[in-house]
Every structure is written in structure tokens, then in C-alpha cells.
Amino acid sequence: MSHSPLSFAQHYHERTKYSPETLAARAKSLDWAAQPSSYKQYPLGTLIDLQPYLAEITTEAVARDKQLLARLSRLLINTYGLTARVSGMGGEPFYLRAAPSAGGLYPAEIYLISRGTSLLPAGLYNYQVRSHGLMRFWDEHVWQTLQKACFWHPALEQTHLALVITAVFFRSAWRYEDRAYRRVFLDTGHLLGNLELAGALADYRPHLIGGFADESVNQLLYLDANEENAIAVVALADLLQVEQNLPSGCTALPSGVASDYPRLADGELLSYLHTATQIPETEDTNFYRQKSPPAQEKTTSDKYNFPFCLKASTLTSSISWGESLQQLEQTILRRRSTRRYSGLDLKFEDLKSLLHFAYQPKDYAEQGLDRQPDYFDLSLIETFVAVSSVVGLDEGCYYYAPQAEELRQVRFKNFRRDLHYLCLGQDLGRDAAAVLFHTADLKKAVGRYGDRAYRYLHMDAGHLGQRLNLAAMRLGLGVSGIAGFFDEQVNEVLGIPGDEAVLYITTFGQPR
């Protein structure tokens, strides 16, 4: 056993950094024949077909007794449903989904747990993405087991439905190896971003439950934990049922901190990290209350202020999502990652609108969106923006201060060429007009949530990333996430403080 001052999450982060040397050494060709399927199949079960409800996108048109299914259909299609067919390897049809996914590998699965209603008897359901249906594969009452596994989280007291998001790690690790863990959680964050917004369309308020006994939830869903693991639980409060609308509970509980770990070979890091981030079962009914971090720890304040730096206000008016949020739904269903930018400018007004939608949800309450949607802990996440060509804003790297709603310049330079290199030579980095970085102080995050912080940070960064994606689509801009970058060089080149670990990149520009 080696003694290291770093927790395992920090160690994993160090070990999975890309650098010009490690990436060259790792370069290998992919065995496409070994690619796992992105679809889960059940040999036994009853399929509830949600397809008929797709045409009836307004719930009013559906007979009252079928409204629950219509709402679930809408919730699921907008969260993770198939939204486009393209030509894949060898000309085979390949389906893209409402949520983006690194490499289009779609490691996440969605399960629905019903406490029991006439249309949806108690039991376990898997969202069958391909057929847009719910596969009922277990028909016992499991709600209490779920409550116990989630340490009696208050959001599950009055609600009748919950989703569990799981990950089949190998779907992503097949290509991205150990670093896949980061991408799986970023992907899931995007999915949760859709879920938050789709909730507003289908009258559900999703309550995130990040602290649960991992093994118990895996067992509840009959998962083979060597392949698939629960990574987020979401209680769905029915906005049409007053008694279900409780105050938000605590979204994130800590795991332990693994600081005494063996020397691991490449290829062993992902599964070790997942084990290190788990929370064990407990009989202690006070666990949730005792482990919830005090609210004041989570209050957000702008972390960086630089004396005499250039500051630019980002105050702006809200993006309009149309009557009954129609434009939001259309935007979710037609969202795509831009594959090429033209290199042309963005307007500063557009950049302001992107930031405004992602970081100022309170200003969207009057359009029917949640004024304070659940994140695991946004107070741990910082945002930096490298501006290459935005009309009305000097080029350079900026810190975005969400409370003051302003950009504060860190470094003045045009980074186009550097960004190309930092994004592993991807043209998206070079041709984007602006490139946004989500970062976190890992040591501080682990101090608050143990190694499990690593999960929360990546899901929150993905969630913000999804709001940014949708805002960009609505404004007619191009957008794409990037999860492969030279970690340390990003900080050095752009002037981002050294203790900010880069989690994720979102690029914006004019699509070609």
C-alpha cells in the first residue's frame, strides 16, 4: 500500500490527464467489431408502448386516463429519446439522441420506479430508447427499498415516481479507457439538464438524489454491478399534485475519502474510482440529516476578482422559449452538436444570452421554468471563457462571475491557435468564436463530498453544458462539447488558476 496525500479521485484525475506525451503513447486503433451495443434488451417483460403519445404532444388531446403515459412519453423523449437517424459505420443506420454523448456511445440507461398507480402498476421499468416504450420487468412494490437505499430522502416521501440513471461503463470505456469515467458523468449531466427542462414541459419537478447506497440501488434494479451501476436517482414530483411539491432536499451526500490505495495499472483506474466513490448501506435513519452539508457551505459567491482587470457586464434580457415553452421542446428535439465552425464572429449579445440562460435560471421562472433547478453543488464549479472573435468584446480569457453577471479578463490574447492544440488538434477548438471551460478545485470538493465529489462535479458541468447547448441552438449558433483536452496546458496557456481542475469544454461559433 502506498501512502499518498491525494485522495483517489484526485489521483485518478492526475493519472487520466492527457498530455502530448501520454496521448501519443496511448494512440491505438479501435476494434470496431468489439464495440458494445448502446441498447439494453430484456428477454422477459411487458412493453408499454409510448409511441402513440408522440403525436399527441399536447397532453390536453389525450384522454384523461392516459395522461400519465402521455406525460411520461414527453418527459422521456425530451430527455434521452431518439431524435435523428444518420448513417453509421458501414452505412448502417445510427440513431442520435436528445442528449449528446461523447463519441455517440450513450452509456446511460434510464429506469422508472413506480410506487403504484392504475396506469403504471408498482414495479420497475426500463426506458427502451429504440422502441420508445417502458419495459416492465419487475412487478413488486419496491418503493420502501428505494427510500431506504436513498437514506429516506424527503423527496421520496410524497412522490410516486422516480427515475434511476445508470451507466454501462464499458460502452464508453471501450473507446476512452480509464478517462471514460469523466465522460460518462458529463454525458449524464447533459441528460439531467434535459430532464430538468423536459420536467417543465411534462409538469414534473425532478429532485436530484446523488447520495444513495450504491449497492442497494444496484440490487434493487437487478444490475450486474460488474457491468452497470446506478449513478443518479431522481424523484419526480408531480406539479399537478400540490402535496408532492416539497421544498428541495439535499442533492449530494459525501462518500469516504480513499487515501490508502494500491498502485494500479492503467485500465484499473475507472472501476477502482467507482468503488472509492460509493456510499455503503446503513441502518442509521439519521444518516441523511447528519451527512447533508450545511446550506451555507453551498452558497455561491464569485470566487475570482482581479484588480484593475477589464470587466464586461453580461446583463441581458431572457431568451424567449415561446408560448407554453413550445420553442424549448422544438430546440431539444432538433439539437445537434456542430461538427464544423466557419470561424466567423459571434455577437457579444449572443454570448451574454448563452451565459444568462445557463447561470440565471431565476430569470426564466415567468416562462414556466424552475427558478432554482437542482444541481449537486454549483458552488464548487467555476467558469472561464476564451474569446477568439466576439464582436463587442476584446479577445482573451475571462472569468465569468455569475453573481455579478460580468466577465473579468484574466489574460489578453487571441488564443485560436493555442485552442486548436489544447483541444487535441480538433478544428472545433480553433474555429469556435468562444470556448467555455468548467473547472473546480478538486481538493476543496473532495473535502466536502469525499471522492464522490468527482461524480457530482462532472454531472453538474454536463448539466450546465446542456443548458448552454440548448441556448445556442435557440439562437441559431453552433455548439459542441469537448471532453478531450491537454489538462494542464489549458491552465498554463489561458491563465486559469492552477488549482482549478478543468472538467469540461463547450465551444460556440457560427456553424459552417
Ligand SMILES: Cc1cc2nc3c(=O)[nH]c(=O)nc-3n(C[C@H](O)[C@H](O)[C@H](O)COP(=O)(O)O)c2cc1C
Ligand atoms: C461529454 C461530451 C464530450 C464530447 N466531446 C467531443 C469532442 O471532443 N469532439 C467532438 O467533436 N464532439 C464531442 N462531443 C459531441 C458528440 O460527439 C456528440 O454529442 C455525439 O456525436 C452525438 O451527436 P449529437 O450531439 O448531435 O446528438 C462531446 C459530447 C459530450 C456530451
